[in-house]
Amino acid sequence: MTTKSIADKPLSRRQQEVYDFIADFIDSKGYGPSIREIADAFMFESPSSAFSHVDMLIRKGYLNHKAGGVRTLSLTDKSGRRIAMVSQAGVMEWIAQQSNQHAKDAAVYALLTDLQDGIQTGRIC
Missing domain, CATH: 1.10.287 (Helix Hairpins)
Structure with missing residues (x-):
């Protein structure tokens, strides 16, 4: 499957739930959750499950992530959700x-x- 076709697919119910959790976390704390925090919030058996969801959200264009950094998940404007900014x-x-x-x-x-x-x-x- 090409990146274009992945980006065009809608979010699954679980991907939407993970996205909403990440967006709410960023809104309340001002930084992104760790993979472990996502895994704990959804009671995934392994952090790799959370990583898979986050990776797909990145590939679909809903999240950004800076390589090598911790807590670097950020929202894109693809979902239409207003991204809180502090000037x-x-x-x-x-x-x-x-x-x-x-x-x-x-x-x-x-x-x-x-x-x-x-x-x-x-x-x-």
Whole structure:
């Protein structure tokens, strides 16, 4: 079967369930689940079952994966599901809000100021 024909096939029920789990995991935690976490969530006997589903989702164009990295699964826009993104401006706005709320707590304020400085200088990406 060619890559084109695989990419055109719809997801099976189980592939959709695995995809939904991965998408929800990424939405809630901000990074992709490990193969072991997927296997545990679906009570697969072996991580290879989870890997097979993930591999097929990649081949069908629903997921991306960076080789050699852990927790590098990411969603593509093929499913039409909105991919949550956090912008640097959004993070900086959140830090400013938290700084205002915690101005009287020196330790929290210092951490937030250091975080803000680290983002602005590129020390934290």
